[in-house]
Amino acid sequence: MTSQMTQFRASRRRFLQLLALSAVPGAACGSGGDAAIAAGSVLVLGAGVAGLAAAQQLASRGLQVTVLEARNRPGGRIFTSRQLPGLALDLGATWIHGHVGNPLTDLADRYQATRALTDYDALKIYGPTGPLSDAQVLVAEGRWNDVLAQLDTLRLTRQEQALPDVSLQTALSQVQTASAYATAEQQEVNYYLSSNIEHEYAADTAELSFYNYDADNSVSSGDDYVFVGGYDQIVDGIINESKLTGSIKYNQRVSRIDYSGNGVKVTTQTGTFEAEKAVVTLPLGVLKSGAVSFLPGLPQRKLDALGRLWTGVLNKVYLRFPSAFWKASDGDAHLLGYIAKSKGEWSEWLNLEKYIGQPVLMGINAGRYGQALEGLSDDAVVSAAMATLRSMYGSAIPAPTGQLVTRWGQDPLALGSFSHFGLGGSFADVAALGEPLAERLYFAGEATSDTDPGTVHGAYLSGLRAAAEVLGTAAAPLRTPAVVQVGRRITRR
Numbered sequence: 311m312t313s314q315m316t317q318f319r320a321s322r323r324r325f326l327q328l329l330a331l332s333a334v335p336g337a338a339c340g341s342g343g344d345a346a347i348a349a350g351s352v353l354v355l356g357a358g359v360a361g362l363a364a365a366q367q368l369a370s371r372g373l374q375v376t377v378l379e380a381r382n383r384p385g386g387r388i389f390t391s392r393q394l395p396g397l398a399l400d401l402g403a404t405w406i407h408g409h410v411g412n413p414l415t416d417l418a419d420r421y422q423a424t425r426a427l428t429d430y431d432a433l434k435i436y437g438p439t440g441p442l443s444d445a446q447v448l449v450a451e452g453r454w455n456d457v458l459a460q461l462d463t464l465r466l467t468r469q470e471q472a473l474p475d476v477s478l479q480t481a482l483s484q485v486q487t488a489s490a491y492a493t494a495e496q497q498e499v500n501y502y503l504s505s506n507i508e509h510e511y512a513a514d515t516a517e518l519s520f521y522n523y524d525a526d527n528s529v530s531s532g533d534d535y536v537f538v539g540g541y542d543q544i545v546d547g548i549i550n551e552s553k554l555t556g557s558i559k560y561n562q563r564v565s566r567i568d569y570s571g572n573g574v575k576v577t578t579q580t581g582t583f584e585a586e587k588a589v590v591t592l593p594l595g596v597l598k599s600g601a602v603s604f605l606p607g608l609p610q611r612k613l614d615a616l617g618r619l620w621t622g623v624l625n626k627v628y629l630r631f632p633s634a635f636w637k638a639s640d641g642d643a644h645l646l647g648y649i650a651k652s653k654g655e656w657s658e659w660l661n662l663e664k665y666i667g668q669p670v671l672m673g674i675n676a677g678r679y680g681q682a683l684e685g686l687s688d689d690a691v692v693s694a695a696m697a698t699l700r701s702m703y704g705s706a707i708p709a710p711t712g713q714l715v716t717r718w719g720q721d722p723l724a725l726g727s728f729s730h731f732g733l734g735g736s737f738a739d740v741a742a743l744g745e746p747l748a749e750r751l752y753f754a755g756e757a758t759s760d761t762d763p764g765t766v767h768g769a770y771l772s773g774l775r776a777a778a779e780v781l782g783t784a785a786a787p788l789r790t791p792a793v794v795q796v797g798r799r800i801t802r803r
Contacts, residue, residue: 347573347584350374352780355567355576356591357558358386359766360754362545363773364589364780366552371781376585377554378578380563380723384549387593387724388766390540394712397668398540399628401716402727403766406537408530414544414767418537421547425535426665434640435501435647436702438494441639442649453495454502460485465520475734478507478523479516500653504676509658511730511764512622514677519618519731527737529761529771536665541766563723564592568605569751587750589776591769594743594757595621595725608747615742618735619757621726623719624676625683627695628662630712634669636661636703646671648698654679656698671699676727684717691715728764729757744772752776 350373354365357379369375383389387402405428409415418425435442435450442450464481482503491499503515511518537543549555566577567590574588592602598616608616640646646659654677662670673695675683683691692713700707718727731739737760744758754776755769762768 347586348374349586351376351573351585351587353378353574353576353583353585353588354591355564355588356386356593356755357381357384357560358591358593358755358769359388359545359548360756360758360769360773360776361386361589361591362548362552362554363770364591364752364754364777365554365557365773366548367774367777368589368780369552369554369557373780374585375554375557376583377558378562378564378576378583379558379560380578382560384558385542385545387718387727388541388545390537390542391714392540393714394628394630397630397666397670397712398538398542399662399670399672399714400537400541401626401714402718403541404536404626406535407762407765407767408528408532409535410530410532412530412532412767413770417544417547417770418535420551421543423543423547424538426538428534428536428660429644430534432642432644433647434643434645435649437498437649438651438701450498450502453491454499454506457482457485457489457499457502460489461520469521475519475521477516477733478518478520479514481520482515497649497651497653501647501649501657504654504657505647508654508677509624509674512624512676512680512727513620513730514622514654517620517622517677517730517732519733519735522731522736525731525737527761530767538666544766564602566603566605567751569748570605572750574750587752587780589752589754589773589780591753591755591773591776593621593724593726593755594619594729596723599725601722611742612745615739618732618739619729619743620732620735621729621757622676623680623684624674624727625680625716625718626714627673627675627691627716628712628714629671629673629692629695629699629710631669631671631710632708634663635707636671637663637669639703646702648702650698652679656695673698681719684720688713688715730764744775746779752779 352368352373352375354361354375354377357377361377362384365375365377389401391399391401406412406414406418406425435447461481464485486499508514511523562578562580564576564578567588568575573584573586576583576588596602640661643661644664646661648657650657654675656673656675658674660672662668662672692710718724740758740760740763744753744760746752754772756763756765756772759768759772761771
């Protein structure tokens, strides 16, 4: 590809400020296998935040960008539903996680997207016999902190002895066997396991790496914010600001990526698209499924990374009621917790009335229970949710007047909610997955973020990084965690 671009080194985080490249002329990206490859053409596979970020940067530098999106809408795992009248409810990503140093904060400011702070300390926890008193919560939290301390000690000991990684559940079993908690105490510990870990990583403890499940390399800090008017304000803002509407081709499900020649040929159900280069932002679950073939096949280092990185399930149930029956007792609570007999069953609820002034609760389930619910009908899922709410607030509470149920594990275009480190997984695998191939195939998406995998801002930053690689800007080296903590709350929902 001919170019007058001046190459220089720039950090990823300053890509927007420092990148000063000349426009690259070129014809529109060709489709249909017989067309000559257009100079300066790039295919971006996926119109989620990673793909849109890459497309925005590449188009702004004069490259001819075509975005191929399998769905009939942009956003990917950002999906704001307006199915219930008067409500904008996010079925996928919901929060800006850590508003300080987060590029999404800048985007939200620019697009005038209204947000509301989530106060995780404004929490009301219910047990089998009713709400926990402040004294009971302190005791339960003390027990949970003791578990975390024991896990931390065990992890350091195992690492010092150079023992292989095990699942978090294996480590927990060792710690909890030594503690010998009574049934009620174990149920309280399970509540914290579910809400503080399994919901944060969209996975059961049996699926998480003990050594690295909570490895911290984040660029952001501060508080978490929900979008009052929907997360799609960010998606629409990027598209409109960048004038990408005409560049996105919907209902294009990729089945084959051929990078064996001088360019890249991408096959969808409607035909073949060709370009000099391509940016792959397909979800980790789709890549792991083998639904998309590569020619030549992916190198072993990427296959190994795919074997150690996993995508989990975090599903949501929105219930709209005729009135906020919980407001009289728990109106100031942002979150409502429930200590179930079985770990992970309806342990956490978000009080949407606090944010949008409407009588809506959002129930969250992850891991095995979240996966199990996907096999039930909507009515059966809502029935299970209502059984928990009636246990918390009494049998006289009203039935919901509206409902929304997610099944991200069954979504063939996602096959999960977001990524986590499986057994033996680490940031080295993230780096391998995001590594370019043959100077024409580039990778982005939350699972390739070397700072914030599993987050929207991680996906966005990965798109900027991939665009920098396409343009020839040297990317910053992989950062490694300075401190690894156990049980640190990294909210990703």
